[in-house]
Amino acid sequence: MPVINLRVNGNPVSGEVEARTLLVQFLRDNLRLTGTHVGCDTSQCGACVVLMDGKSVKSCTMLAMMADDCDVTTIEGLANGSELHRMQQAFMDNHGLQCGFCTPGMIMSALDIVERNGNDLDEATIRRELTGNICRCTGYHNIVKAVKAGAKAMGD
Amino acid sequence: MYDFSYHNPDSVAGAVSAMNKAEDGKFVAGGQTMLPTMKHRLASPSDIIVLGGIAELSGITVDGDSISIGAMTTHAEVAASSDVQAMIPALAALAANIGDPAVRNCGTIGGSVANNDPAADYPAAVIALGATVKTSKREISADDFFTGMFETALEEDELITAISFPKADAAAYMKFENPASRYAIVGVFVAKTGDDVRVGITGATPCAHRGMRLEGVLNSNFSGDALESVEIPVDKMNADIHASAEYRAHLVKVMTRRAVAACS
Numbered sequence: 483m484p485v486i487n488l489r490v491n492g493n494p495v496s497g498e499v500e501a502r503t504l505l506v507q508f509l510r511d512n513l514r515l516t517g518t519h520v521g522c523d524t525s526q527c528g529a530c531v532v533l534m535d536g537k538s539v540k541s542c543t544m545l546a547m548m549a550d551d552c553d554v555t556t557i558e559g560l561a562n563g564s565e566l567h568r569m570q571q572a573f574m575d576n577h578g579l580q581c582g583f584c585t586p587g588m589i590m591s592a593l594d595i596v597e598r599n600g601n602d603l604d605e606a607t608i609r610r611e612l613t614g615n616i617c618r619c620t621g622y623h624n625i626v627k628a629v630k631a632g633a634k635a636m637g638d
Numbered sequence: 639m640y641d642f643s644y645h646n647p648d649s650v651a652g653a654v655s656a657m658n659k660a661e662d663g664k665f666v667a668g669g670q671t672m673l674p675t676m677k678h679r680l681a682s683p684s685d686i687i688v689l690g691g692i693a694e695l696s697g698i699t700v701d702g703d704s705i706s707i708g709a710m711t712t713h714a715e716v717a718a719s720s721d722v723q724a725m726i727p728a729l730a731a732l733a734a735n736i737g738d739p740a741v742r743n744c745g746t747i748g749g750s751v752a753n754n755d756p757a758a759d760y761p762a763a764v765i766a767l768g769a770t771v772k773t774s775k776r777e778i779s780a781d782d783f784f785t786g787m788f789e790t791a792l793e794e795d796e797l798i799t800a801i802s803f804p805k806a807d808a809a810a811y812m813k814f815e816n817p818a819s820r821y822a823i824v825g826v827f828v829a830k831t832g833d834d835v836r837v838g839i840t841g842a843t844p845c846a847h848r849g850m851r852l853e854g855v856l857n858s859n860f861s862g863d864a865l866e867s868v869e870i871p872v873d874k875m876n877a878d879i880h881a882s883a884e885y886r887a888h889l890v891k892v893m894t895r896r897a898v899a900a901c902s
């Protein structure tokens with residue numbers, strides 16, 4: 483079987499994969515990083531979003547082999563010990579989740595939004611940028627508030 | 639999805655040779671269409687030839703009055719390119735509205751054009767701007783490239799290497815999007831260069847095409863009001879749960895009117 487080498491949350495990892503292994507399967511099944519969720523498996527919901535070389539991608543729509551040699555960041559890579567990342571903290575403070583299933587993808591997408599749009603985000607921008615992330619619970623209102631607050635906190 | 643052999647060539651020649659050796663090979667660019675298709679087992683290739691390692695397929699270069707976009711350039715890169723924004727802002731805006739950010743970070747112009755989804759955005763721009771599709775074998779003009787639903791003039795082992803867009807004096811793309819997928823229910827790209835107007839229509843029919851009747855009236859009177867007299871043939875339109883044929887025919891005119899207004 484082919485072998486891949488990449489960095490996940492800063493740590494070098496390698497593993498044998500079938501060519502058809504999806505990146506999300508490699509993260510969840512091989513590395514046991516189950517924070518990245520599979521909501522739809524049809525590229526629609528964004529629960530599986532991770533950062534690859536700093537950019538948001540749907541890990542259910544990418545082969546693990548395509549991440550060979552890349553830097554992947556998952557939700558597990560954000561907190562510093564027990565201290566949450568500012569975007570995670572903002573989701574907690576603003577009640578930006580209910581069941582939490584969509585949250586890892588929302589937060590990883592939010593980091594990509596901040597990277598491209600800066601720390602001062604208006605509501606319309608956040609809503610447009612979150613078109614690829616579906617939440618069944620919250621009605622999005624508090625998610626939008628959380629992303630705005632988290633973006634601001636990341637700039638402080 | 640069924641398993642397959644994986645190839646990661648670093649040159650166009652290597653990709654073509656891998657394809658010719660494969661029993662039932664498929665190129666993969668961003669995978670944003672190909673992987674969902676394979677998961678549904680609508681395609682089960684024996685060999686996957688990924689194009690991400692081929693440096694010569696990426697990048698945007700300005701060449702006089704036209705701009706050449708490498709096949710592996712992502713939608714996000716086209717949207718953010720200051721060269722595309724300066725030369726053909728409507729093309730950058732089109733790319734910025736494809737799907738969602740994660741799709742735009744992976745999906746490529748070559749993949750979108752080669753796939754020729756009836757609701758894809760880029761084909762409308764390729765047609766209206768009179769672009770040239772450069773391949774591993776030849777150059778194909780926009781008018782000859784899109785041949786039918788998910789069908790193009792490409793041969794099995796032929797690779798798009800770049801697409802060259804001539805600059806227009808004014809251009810605009812208007813899409814009435816499906817709110818769930820952002821694909822075009824109807825999208826109309828209007829480009830005006832001198833007195834020559836070209837209209838590219840996507841989403842409306844099984845294959846993106848030129849709006850000859852619309853061009854006919856716009857060539858003599860470039861205004862939304864001129865469109866009133868044009869008949870859009872309802873029987874040629876797509877019909878599905880998202881929109882009826884009558885509705886799509888109506889949208890063709892509305893989107894054209896908006897695009898013309900945005901050009902003037």
Ligand SMILES: Cc1cc2nc3c(=O)[nH]c(=O)nc-3n(C[C@H](O)[C@H](O)[C@H](O)COP(=O)(O)OP(=O)(O)OC[C@H]3O[C@@H](n4cnc5c(N)ncnc54)[C@H](O)[C@@H]3O)c2cc1C
Pocket residue numbers: 525526664665666667668669670671672673689709710735736737738741744745746747748749750752753755757758759760792796797798799819820821822
């Ligand atoms: C949730 C979602 C929403 C989307 N919304 C939109 C939208 O609003 N508008 C829109 O237009 N599209 C949309 N798309 C499609 C998206 O733009 C895809 O990126 C695109 O259709 C295919 O590009 P790709 O690079 O991913 O190609 P792939 O999926 O890798 O390949 C697609 C096809 O093209 C062939 N191919 C790829 N590159 C080449 C090449 N250089 N030469 C020859 N053949 C090649 C492949 O063999 C395959 O048959 C959406 C996709 C998803 C998942």
Ligand code: FES
Pocket residue numbers: 519520521522523524525526527528529530531540541542543
């Ligand atoms: S699980 Fe990947 S987009 Fe839904």
Ligand code: FES
Pocket residue numbers: 578579580581582583584585616617618619620
């Ligand atoms: S909090 Fe339940 S899906 Fe978003």
